[in-house]
Amino acid sequence: MSEKERSEALQEAGRVMTICNSCRYCEGFCAVFPAMELRRTFTDGDLKYLSNLCHNCRDCYYACQFAPPHEYNLNFPQAMANLRGETYREFVWPGFLAPLFKRNGLTIFLATLFSVLGVYLFARMKENGVENILGTWTGDGSFYTIIPEHELLISFSIVALWALIAFIGGIWKFWKTINPTNEKFFSGSGNKGALMDVLRLKYLEGGSYGCNYPDEKFSMSRRYMHHLIFYGFFSCLASTTIAAVMDHVLGMPAPYSWYSLPVILGTLGGTAIIIGLIGMIYLKTNQDQRPLAAEGMVMDYGFIILLLLVNITGLALLFVRDTPLMGSLLILHLGVVFAFFLTLPCGKFVHAIYRYVALVRHNQEQANRK
Amino acid sequence: MTKKNKPDLERTWDVLVIGGGNAALCAAMSAKENGAGSVLVLEASPKDVRGGNSRHTRNLRYMHGQGNRFLTGPYPEEEFYNDLLQVTKGNTNEELARFTVQQSNDIGDWMMAHGCMFQPAMKGTLSLARTNGFFLGGGKALINGYYRTAAKLGVAVSYETEVVDLEIEDGVFTSATVVHKGEKKKIVAKTVVLACGGFQANLDWLEEAWGPEARNFLVRGTPFDKGTVLRLMQNKGAVTIGDPTQGHMVAIDGRSPKYDGGIVTRLDCVSFGIVLNKNCERFYDEGEEIWPKRYAIWGRLVGQQPEQVAYCIIDAKSIDLFMPSVFPPVEAGTIEELAAKLELDPIKVKETVDNFNRTAGGDLSQFKPGDISDPLSTQGLEPPKTHWARPIDKAPFYAYPLRPGITFTYLSLKINTRAQVIMAGDKPAENIFAAGELVSGNVLGQGYMAGFGMTIGTVFGCVAGKEAANV
Numbered sequence: 001m002s003e004k005e006r007s008e009a010l011q012e013a014g015r016v017m018t019i020c021n022s023c024r025y026c027e028g029f030c031a032v033f034p035a036m037e038l039r040r041t042f043t044d045g046d047l048k049y050l051s052n053l054c055h056n057c058r059d060c061y062y063a064c065q066f067a068p069p070h071e072y073n074l075n076f077p078q079a080m081a082n083l084r085g086e087t088y089r090e091f092v093w094p095g096f097l098a099p100l101f102k103r104n105g106l107t108i109f110l111a112t113l114f115s116v117l118g119v120y121l122f123a124r125m126k127e128n129g130v131e132n133i134l135g136t137w138t139g140d141g142s143f144y145t146i147i148p149e150h151e152l153l154i155s156f157s158i159v160a161l162w163a164l165i166a167f168i169g170g171i172w173k174f175w176k177t178i179n180p181t182n183e184k185f186f187s188g189s190g191n192k193g194a195l196m197d198v199l200r201l202k203y204l205e206g207g208s209y210g211c212n213y214p215d216e217k218f219s220m221s222r223r224y225m226h227h228l229i230f231y232g233f234f235s236c237l238a239s240t241t242i243a244a245v246m247d248h249v250l251g252m253p254a255p256y257s258w259y260s261l262p263v264i265l266g267t268l269g270g271t272a273i274i275i276g277l278i279g280m281i282y283l284k285t286n287q288d289q290r291p292l293a294a295e296g297m298v299m300d301y302g303f304i305i306l307l308l309l310v311n312i313t314g315l316a317l318l319f320v321r322d323t324p325l326m327g328s329l330l331i332l333h334l335g336v337v338f339a340f341f342l343t344l345p346c347g348k349f350v351h352a353i354y355r356y357v358a359l360v361r362h363n364q365e366q367a368n369r370k
Numbered sequence: 371m372t373k374k375n376k377p378d379l380e381r382t383w384d385v386l387v388i389g390g391g392n393a394a395l396c397a398a399m400s401a402k403e404n405g406a407g408s409v410l411v412l413e414a415s416p417k418d419v420r421g422g423n424s425r426h427t428r429n430l431r432y433m434h435g436q437g438n439r440f441l442t443g444p445y446p447e448e449e450f451y452n453d454l455l456q457v458t459k460g461n462t463n464e465e466l467a468r469f470t471v472q473q474s475n476d477i478g479d480w481m482m483a484h485g486c487m488f489q490p491a492m493k494g495t496l497s498l499a500r501t502n503g504f505f506l507g508g509g510k511a512l513i514n515g516y517y518r519t520a521a522k523l524g525v526a527v528s529y530e531t532e533v534v535d536l537e538i539e540d541g542v543f544t545s546a547t548v549v550h551k552g553e554k555k556k557i558v559a560k561t562v563v564l565a566c567g568g569f570q571a572n573l574d575w576l577e578e579a580w581g582p583e584a585r586n587f588l589v590r591g592t593p594f595d596k597g598t599v600l601r602l603m604q605n606k607g608a609v610t611i612g613d614p615t616q617g618h619m620v621a622i623d624g625r626s627p628k629y630d631g632g633i634v635t636r637l638d639c640v641s642f643g644i645v646l647n648k649n650c651e652r653f654y655d656e657g658e659e660i661w662p663k664r665y666a667i668w669g670r671l672v673g674q675q676p677e678q679v680a681y682c683i684i685d686a687k688s689i690d691l692f693m694p695s696v697f698p699p700v701e702a703g704t705i706e707e708l709a710a711k712l713e714l715d716p717i718k719v720k721e722t723v724d725n726f727n728r729t730a731g732g733d734l735s736q737f738k739p740g741d742i743s744d745p746l747s748t749q750g751l752e753p754p755k756t757h758w759a760r761p762i763d764k765a766p767f768y769a770y771p772l773r774p775g776i777t778f779t780y781l782s783l784k785i786n787t788r789a790q791v792i793m794a795g796d797k798p799a800e801n802i803f804a805a806g807e808l809v810s811g812n813v814l815g816q817g818y819m820a821g822f823g824m825t826i827g828t829v830f831g832c833v834a835g836k837e838a839a840n841v
């Protein structure tokens with residue numbers, strides 16, 4: 001554990017962790033402190049684990065008597081966020097994608113551009129491509145007039161599979177690092193506990209009064225916005241899954257009526273996500289900059305904007321599906337959705353993955369302690 | 371905050387509160403709620419480090435009839451009062467002591483209504499779980515909550531505003547002179563509450579009271595508690611109580627910053643090792659009592675050693691037995707190497723350790739950390755180590771340098787149960803009130819009881835605010 005080999009972010013995380021471990025006043029805010037207290041010294045793996053256990057609620061920044069300008073210069077959330085950023089690059093699978101985190105804005109921009117272009121070329125390749133795109137289509141299977149069903153299914157399955165495999169690769173690498181005792185990922189009630197924590201977003205309520213976000217006041221707004229996005233996301237996922245089953249298994253081709261289950265779930269979910277994302281943008285742009293890790297902001301906004309585009313184009317499609325705009329919007333929507341899945345493993349989304357894994361570890365650790 | 375929120379220092383205020391810690395804020399909120407039209411808080415420090423020593427605290431002791439979500443059981447009046455008599459060895463004003471205990475009854479509810487958040491006792495402090503309410507996030511979070519509530523109530527705050535003079539005629543306060551951003555100003559008010567801590571950050575005064583060794587003391591809390599107002603009041607004829615050489619002093623890590631090192635510099639290792647001075651000699655029984663009880667004695671002991679420094683030496687057997695602290699221990703494979711790293715004479719240190727090891731021990735399986743029934747003591751060593759005396763023989767060896775760290779001083783302004791400052795001739799001042807550390811000597815003549823400093827501030831802060839509002 002030579003100091004020289006430690007990155008700056010690791011060194012700083014180790015430094016602040018040592019101070020906090022001899023103070024512990026923030027014990028009641030979140031999972032990080034009880035996990036910290038199980039240790040006396042901190043390995044690199046410990047620090048990477050703890051940094052992902054931190055939900056960046058900032059309660060411990062404003063509560064800290066050693067925060068800047070104190071000479072200890074203790075900025076706990078910032079140290080955790082900087083290290084977190086580093087872990088995203090370290091654990092991305094396959095590893096050669098790490099630089100994409102550094103240039104995340106460009107990555108997301110280019111991925112979106114090429115995906116939309118790709119879908120467009122796809123549509124063009126079809127017989128009468130251009131006329132199809134500009135035409136007015138209604139009724140069963142109208143989407144497939146623009147994009148061939150089979151190819152659509154295959155390419156989206158592939159990109160979804162890519163994201164899934166990449167996540168599993170990342171989880172595997174991360175788990176090995178933070179779990180030197182080789183406890184099994186699925187052993188004990190770790191996943192059950194973590195799931196409960198996630199469904200409630202427990203650690204976005206700090207010590208039950210909320211985050212100090214965007215500023216020193218305690219507020220549940222960040223938690224509620226996350227809830228909207230979180231449950232909105234699952235609502236959309238359910239919508240897509242049900243639609244896929246109706247379409248490809250039950251033989252009821254899309255689009256569906258306003259009152260069908262996929263459309264209701266999608267509309268509700270999409271609206272929730274849009275409100276949540278706009279809320280997050282508002283909070284982010286109004287936040288106190290001091291506890292912030294500036295490096296992560298591009299990644300945050302890149303993800304937010306792309307997810308916004310997915311949902312806005314999706315909802316817009318509902319409204320214009322009987323007009324000549326449908327073709328272009330469908331291409332745009334499918335393009336951004338494709339880009340969304342494509343960039344999922346190399347962008348902000350991974351915060352949810354690693355936090356979940358860290359929570360599993362935390363729940364196991366605390367259960368073992370008892 | 372923005373410019374437009376800056377209070378007007380030219381007008382006449384109803385209640386002026388000097389200080390910006392726990393006692394001051396309790397007084398300000400209480401004054402406002404008891405009908406004061408305008409309340410101004412003067413805090414010497416910048417906003418980022420507001421809250422004096424209060425922002426370093428973590429709990430408060432209060433009387434309560436039953437346990438709750440945070441407290442494990444009741445803490446009745448008699449028990450609280452007896453605890454107080456015991457730690458002060460009776461060196462307390464019984465009327466005020468009784469009053470403090472009674473007024474603290476369920477004060478946690480008042481605190482929560484004013485922005486305090488509690489949590490269950492921290493791990494490792496379970497001995498206080500029944501008697502003391504722990505602040506979620508510690509004292510700074512508490513203070514932040516109080517400032518937010520005070521703002522909502524309409525209390526004005528002026529930061530970086532240090533009081534340097536008070537105008538008092540015939541025991542009646544008329545104005546305070548402050549230095550604000552390099553400029554002298556006179557602030558006029560109808561009543562004043564003094565709540566600006568002890569004088570522990572004033573090295574000149576400490577030297578006056580304790581001698582030149584005080585220069586080497588470390589100040590554990592805020593550099594802003596310099597006792598300016600205490601001295602002013604003394605000069606204006608206020609009666610003081612207590613003795614300037616009384617203070618809460620503990621042995622802390624010698625590498626700590628001069629000011630504001632806070633809780634993380636404390637060291638709990640003394641009872642597991644031996645403590646040497648600069649001359650490589652032991653000077654006191656390290657195993658006399660359980661550590662928290664002896665915590666306060668070691669500050670003074672180290673203060674009496676040459677250059678006010680000492681070194682606690684332990685071995686690999688003990689390194690995990692106490693709370694980690696902020697600085698890593700000095701570590702070495704042999705005692706001689708360790709001594710060299712501490713810039714002590716290796717031969718002498720080795721001799722002291724060997725002497726200790728020869729006389730220490732017994733059945734090591736009987737070792738009971740944190741339990742005074744531990745039977746391991748030295749035989750025929752001077753001074754003895756009467757508990758936890760295990761030989762220091764398992765490498766690696768560790769050392770922590772120790773220095774005296776002063777928490778607060780006890781010298782206080784004498785007050786009555788209305789928190790009025792008592793002036794010469796035992797006359798209570800009409801419109802001068804005091805609270806917090808500045809009056810602690812009235813009830814805590816000596817000794818210390820965890821969480822009681824904040825009790826004194828909260829109780830007398832509330833009383834002083836209410837009385838000031840009703841002058």
Ligand SMILES: Cc1cc2nc3c(=O)[nH]c(=O)nc-3n(C[C@H](O)[C@H](O)[C@H](O)COP(=O)(O)OP(=O)(O)OC[C@H]3O[C@@H](n4cnc5c(N)ncnc54)[C@H](O)[C@@H]3O)c2cc1C
Pocket residue numbers: 388389390391392393394412413414415420421422423424425426427428429430431531532533534565566567568590591592594595596597598599632633777778805806807808820821822823824825827
């Ligand atoms: C590390 C540490 C831990 C502690 N832990 C605890 C604990 O857990 N529980 C407990 O009960 N006690 C604890 N104490 C003691 C406790 O801090 C004090 O008893 C308590 O904070 C005193 O409150 P106060 O409001 O009187 O003074 P302070 O909180 O010190 O406030 C004094 C205020 O006055 C201001 N001031 C000073 N001079 C002037 C001036 N001339 N003009 C204007 N403003 C001025 C200062 O800036 C400061 O804001 C601890 C102390 C330390 C150092």
Ligand code: SF4
Pocket residue numbers: 019020021023024025026027060061063064065066067074076507508
């Ligand atoms: S953030 Fe500050 S107050 Fe909180 S535990 Fe760490 S050192 Fe203590």
Ligand code: SF4
Pocket residue numbers: 026029030031032033053054055056057058059060061076077080203
């Ligand atoms: S920012 Fe919040 S979640 Fe992160 S360590 Fe601090 S209190 Fe815990």
